[in-house]
Amino acid sequence: MKRKPIAIPADPTDPEDRDVTTEGLKRGQRARLIRMTRTELGLTQTEFAQRFQVPVGTLRDWEQARVMAPDFAIAYIKVIAQHPDMVAKAVA
Template identity: 75%
Template sequence: MKNETIVLPADPNDPEDFDVTAQGLERGQRARLIRKTRTDLGLSQTEFATRFRVPVGTLRDWEQARVTAPDFAVAYVKVIGRHPEMVAQAVA
């Protein structure tokens, strides 16, 4: 495992806290964007996945930051957030 730069060190007074790397921070920010877009549309994970043709397991992994959403997925979600009906029609 390579040495990654810690951008946010753990709180030494909190035994459950942990260091955050730049990669981990980016993964969390992408997860938040995807989750917020979905919830702003009022859709469950299953509804969002079905409507926009994203495998529900993949969506869950992205939202829970288990996997970093790739750049194309982030761009797709941003377009969905701005034009949900147009995207839904395009993928139907």
């Protein structure tokens, strides 16, 4: 079994802490970007999903880092952050 690279090692003094892989760190950073974009727009997950045509279950999975948002989704989120009204109008 191939070992995944560790980005942040677990704290040896904390029995509940775990290593963070580079993939896990990337997934978490993407989740934070999505969540912050949505909250800065003042939208709930349901409102954001409806406004920008993203399935709400997919949005939840991305925000909770259960699934890593793909590159195209991150690009879409970055455009939404800069031009939310334009994107909402384009997908309506």
